[in-house]
Amino acid sequence: MDSIASSPSKPRSAREASSRPRPATRRVGILGVGSYAPERVLTNDDLERMVDTSDEWIQTRTGMRERRIAAPGQATSDLALVAAETALQRAGLAASALDVILVATVTPDHVCPATACHLQRKLGATRAAGFDISVACTGFVNALMTGHSFLASGTFSNALVIGADTLSTITNYEDRESCVLFGDGAGAVVLSASSEGAQVIDHVVGIDGGGAEMIIVPAGGSLRPASHETVDNHEHALKLQGRKVFRFAVTKFAEVLKQITARNDYALDDIDLVIPHQANLRILEAAADRVGLPMEKMFVNIDRYGNTSSASIPLALDDAYRQGRLERGKLVALVGFGGGLSWGASLIRW
Ligand SMILES: CC(C)(COP(=O)(O)OP(=O)(O)OC[C@H]1O[C@@H](n2cnc3c(N)ncnc32)[C@H](O)[C@@H]1OP(=O)(O)O)[C@@H](O)C(=O)NCCC(=O)NCCS
Numbered sequence: 001m002d003s004i005a006s007s008p009s010k011p012r013s014a015r016e017a018s019s020r021p022r023p024a025t026r027r028v029g030i031l032g033v034g035s036y037a038p039e040r041v042l043t044n045d046d047l048e049r050m051v052d053t054s055d056e057w058i059q060t061r062t063g064m065r066e067r068r069i070a071a072p073g074q075a076t077s078d079l080a081l082v083a084a085e086t087a088l089q090r091a092g093l094a095a096s097a098l099d100v101i102l103v104a105t106v107t108p109d110h111v112c113p114a115t116a117c118h119l120q121r122k123l124g125a126t127r128a129a130g131f132d133i134s135v136a137c138t139g140f141v142n143a144l145m146t147g148h149s150f151l152a153s154g155t156f157s158n159a160l161v162i163g164a165d166t167l168s169t170i171t172n173y174e175d176r177e178s179c180v181l182f183g184d185g186a187g188a189v190v191l192s193a194s195s196e197g198a199q200v201i202d203h204v205v206g207i208d209g210g211g212a213e214m215i216i217v218p219a220g221g222s223l224r225p226a227s228h229e230t231v232d233n234h235e236h237a238l239k240l241q242g243r244k245v246f247r248f249a250v251t252k253f254a255e256v257l258k259q260i261t262a263r264n265d266y267a268l269d270d271i272d273l274v275i276p277h278q279a280n281l282r283i284l285e286a287a288a289d290r291v292g293l294p295m296e297k298m299f300v301n302i303d304r305y306g307n308t309s310s311a312s313i314p315l316a317l318d319d320a321y322r323q324g325r326l327e328r329g330k331l332v333a334l335v336g337f338g339g340g341l342s343w344g345a346s347l348i349r350w
Helices: 044-048 055-062 076-091 115-123 136-153 209-214 228-232 242-262 281-291 309-322
Strands: 029-036 040-043 066-069 100-104 129-133 158-166 184-192 198-207 273-276 331-338 342-349
Touching: 029 076, 029 309, 040 044, 044 055, 055 281, 066 184, 076 100, 076 115, 076 158, 076 184, 076 309, 100 115, 100 136, 115 129, 115 158, 129 136, 136 158, 136 184, 136 198, 136 309, 136 331, 136 342, 158 309, 184 309, 198 242, 209 242, 242 281, 242 331, 242 342, 273 281, 273 309, 309 331
Parallel strands: 100 129, 100 158, 273 331
Antiparallel strands: 029 184, 029 198, 040 066, 158 184, 198 342, 331 342
């Protein structure tokens, strides 16, 4: 009897594997966007009083001026809730119409249950399924791709896609190299199987676990559970190899942007606006320079929010929307990169 193992099919070449997938069966539109950042502002001057740093160093090396910090007791799902309510209201959709809630986060309310469950209850999304997606700063692109696939395939009709993080809860405020970078926030989009709204076109994503150590929270997982020692050593906080991440980010940013435009038969010039992960202004400038993208086409709000990981892209997307920069017909690329290592891009016709 023939078995699958005895008649292996011809392996696909890398070129075939990266070609554009079959067109989706249903069109998927973004009907509403929303975001939320906590009230408390942590400025560079505040950080000067906490660690050996300066406003001048932070601004010139990162482009950051301030970031938002969640209040004690304000969890990731609380931030996500406000962003979600705004997105639903703009979409004209009731929470009860949602089929699925996808929450990209690396700072869940709890290890178990998923933050999506807390958000489902708070929203009153009575019919919704849901789960969390953990891909750090590329989390939102992965969540958008997942929601898009569910809707395009007919599995679901309405999805809430969130990126939310409270990085302040995993930041060591004695480590000047990392603590100046991070902030808290949330962003949301409501997706519907519809030809209305901004049309989601395509996604490119990837990971390389070979670089896992470059951005890592060393303890608190199954490999190194929490103990007095891990707490005393700040092992529940993010540790970075900043310079290495910087180089990776510039290279991958350029690569992924070229990839998503080429495989959808666009030229880079066709892109009207890039909404990038806000890791460092110099990363964005170097990446833009590498692909020949004018900085006017790169949306930047890093000065006000810093790096908010999974929230960074949807927070910037909503900011761009509120500033009137997402006019109908514009071709918009979302570009993420970060922990994993991970990278990804989404293409949207607004
Ligand atoms: C972290 C980052 C801002 C550092 O900028 P940089 O220009 O690469 O700076 P370097 O690491 O070369 O450090 C330069 C000097 O500044 C010092 N320095 C680091 N942080 C500092 C701070 N907050 N204030 C003052 N000095 C600081 C360093 O100790 C170093 O001193 P030295 O030259 O005496 O050794 C930058 O590399 C970056 O943004 N990397 C990516 C960040 C990241 O991983 N984000 C998360 C994933 S997206």
